[in-house]
Amino acid sequence: NIRLTAGLEDLVHERTHELEQLSRRHTSILDGAGEGIVGLDRSGLVTFANPAAAALLGRAPDDLVGRSFHEVTQPHDADGEPIAAALDPVAVALMEERRRSVADGTYRRADGSDFHVELTVAPVRDSVNGAGADGASIDGAGAVVMFRDVTERRAVDRMKNEFVSVVSHELRTPLTSLRGALGLLQHGLLRDTDPKAQRMVHIAVESTDRLIRLINDILDVERITAGKLALHRQAWPAEDLVGRAVEEMRGLASQAEVHLELRATVGVVDADADRIVQTLANLLSNAIKFSPAAGTVRVTALERDDDVLFGVSDEGTGIPLDQQEAVFGRFAQVDASDTREKGGSGLGLAICRGIVEQHGGEIWVDSRPGPGATFCFTLPKVDAYPGPETAPDHDPALPTVLVCEDDAPTRTVISDLLGMHGYRVVGAASGEEALTLAAKQPPDAVLMDPSLPSMDGWAAIAALRADPRTRNVPVLIVSGLQPGVAPVDVDAWLTKPLDVTRLLTVLADTVGDGDARRRVLIVEDDPALTQVLTALFAEHGVTAVHVNTARGALRVSQDLAPDLMLLDLLLPDSDGFALVDWLREDPRLCRVPLVVYSALELDEGAKQRLRLGPTEFFTKTKTNPEEVERQVLELLDAVVAGATR
Structure with a gap:
């Protein structure tokens, strides 16, 4: 018995020594860990805390033991609002007995200062109450919370975001100007110069394009990594x-x-x-x-x-x-x-x-x-594609144009086009319907297809001329036939597919809108890019009027009534959003075609705030000035050509 007792004592002593060593090793690991590590019981009270946790919370380790972890940390959400105890991720993890991670928490130190944390809550199983023989779940004994201060990392992230913003705003505009100027040299000003000079410009254009693509790719990758790539999803x-x-x-x-x-x-x-x-x-x-x-x-x-x-x-x-x-x-x-x-x-x-x-x-x-x-x-x-959105109703206070066209798609497209350019449009599918509508309210002009079923267009025009109420209304022929000798007096003959510029010019002349030359109002505070765009438009006989502030744009547009506005969003006195809000209040300008050309990349919510008439969005460096010029010139032509051919 003595020998057995001695053997048991040696075994206990050995096991005790091993446990002490293991405990010291675990304590050393906890004390040396850079992350805060806290043990909680089932009610959320602190059972132990390592020195890093105490230092992060600005307290002594002994001050944490026995206290509610929620009350000690006072967690806040991203808006700075306190998180209720029942909604605290730590409490939720304890209740659900499930591992939980939080990437963007905020804790409060003893001195009242806040710091950003990432934390993981890992439930701890009670080894005494282990799983039963039937495999039933065991009761939780509490949890271990591991958290770290990520304030400095957040600061670095903010600096990176600011850098991306600087790249986006400050590099895209001058690069766009440079690319546009080189495009003018390549395709216009240097056509008759020495081939060697043309080759040098070609190399400069290719190198600029490569730099622009690289910047765009880097910005896209950063947005994707940060989860900030805005998506406008629909069918x-x-x-x-x-x-x-x-x-x-x-x-x-x-x-x-x-x-x-x-x-x-x-x-x-x-x-x-x-x-x-x-x-x-x-x-x-x-x-x-x-x-x-x-x-x-x-x-x-x-x-x-x-x-x-x-x-x-x-x-x-x-x-x-x-x-x-x-x-x-x-x-x-x-x-x-x-x-x-x-x-x-x-x-x-x-x-x-x-x-x-x-x-x-x-x-x-x-x-x-x-x-x-x-x-x-x-x-x-x-399952289904909803189709394009329908255009809004037209303002009845604007000049009225009667469109008489038996082809419904063509009638709809021309009506939408004129509505976008500040006209109230009334549609008619036959000569008889046109006469009835004109008698009720004489229009300011009539667009007439002469090839109509039943009463043809020529007969309808003759009836209009015979009625004192519509005798002097201008009539424009819109036909797939080449101009010929008209049996009755008409003001113009336009052939399909329609030249939108000529249609709007002739219509502006006939209803007395003054200067019919196409005018684009450029709202841009970068003088180099403005000069490039102005030169591009001048090559196509388009008058470009420039302002560099939102208030200037509002004043000039009220006097000028532009055919289209080219808008940058970052302006010295305000922004493009405020300008669009002002324009919406003016019945003459609320449907002006708009091209937004900015260094900002817009989500769908921002785009909806900026829509006036037909509205297109382009990002500087992603779309060069020549492409913007082409899109501006074809913005309305493309709409009509598809339906009138």
Whole structure:
């Protein structure tokens, strides 16, 4: 017995020593940890706290033990409002007995100062009350809370955001001016100069474009990483998205002698159209660059159960299996020489992945042994496409134009166009209906299609001339036939497809609106960019009037009544949002066509606040001044041409 007792005492002593060593080791780990570590019982009272936790909270470790962790930390939300005890993530984790993490918490120190924290709450199981034989869940014994001060990291994040903002605002505008000026030299002023000088300008244009693309890519990657890439999602036919991307890439494909083949594209997706077109364009650009001359790049979009599968296939060298995931990383290239030979920043596929994943989709590459690779991504499928939004009603106080056209789509498009330009429009599908409407309220002008069913347009015009109430109303012929000898007196003959500029000019002359030359009001505080835009418009006979403040724009637009406004949003005295609010109050200006050309990237809420008449949005450096000029000149032409051909 003595021997047995001695053996047991030695064993107890040995085990006690091991436990003491283990306890000291655990204490050393807790004391040496840089993160705050706190133990809580089931009611949320502190059972232990390491020195880092005490230091972070500005208290002594012994002052924390036995106190409510919620009362000690006084957590606040992002708006600085106190979080109720029942809603405290720590209390929720204790109640649910589930691990919980918080990335953006705020705690308060003993001296009343706040600090930002990241924290993780891990429930601790009671080993004494362990799981029963039937596998029933065990009761929680409390939790361990691990938290760290991320105030400095938040400060760095703010600095990074400020830097991105500076890049966005301060670099995009001068780069846009530089690109526009070089474009003028390349396509106009240096046409007859020495070929060597033209070549130097061409190199400058290409280098500027490359720098602009790099800046745009870096900004996109930063927004995606920060989760701040704004998406305007709605239902879009996959065919429309693929078609837009293919059209954007046709020029590059032609230069590379690569054929673009558009295969089956079916399905409707819930997506931000511009971002998905950007994704498809990136994939197409890569496919074209890595395809051999005379190769084919194929694009598809196929419906599946809950999504639509997009695919872009090339006939290049393919991608090894061990690099098929790595190519979606930042600055990734399969071969380092590709950067020099093919160009590009190596950010395109990282941006594609970010955009697709923010839509709730997946993206991957399929490249089997042999030439070629297929990049695939999915987007959530929706049942129906709602179609374009309808235009608002017209203001009855404006000049009235009677549009007599038996083709409903053409009548609708012309009516919407004139409504956007400050006219009240009345539509008629026949000569008889036109006479009835004109008798009720004589219009200021009539647009007449002579080829009408039943009573033709010429008979209707003769009846208008015979009525004293409408005898002097100007009549403009709108016909698919070339001008000929009119059997009755008319004021102008316009042929389809309509030249919108001529239509508006002639109509302005006939209703007495004064100077009919097209006028664009440029609201921009950067003088270099203004000079570039003014020169571009002058080449097309468009008068550009410039102001550099919001109040100046309001004053000039009230006197000038511009045909279109080109608006920057960041102005010295106010911003574009306030200007648009003012314009909406003026019946003559509330539907002025608007092109917003700014360094800011706008979400859908901001775009809705800026809409007047037909409104387009372009981002500086993403759209060069020549493209903006083209869009301005074609803004209304494109609307009419599609329906009047």
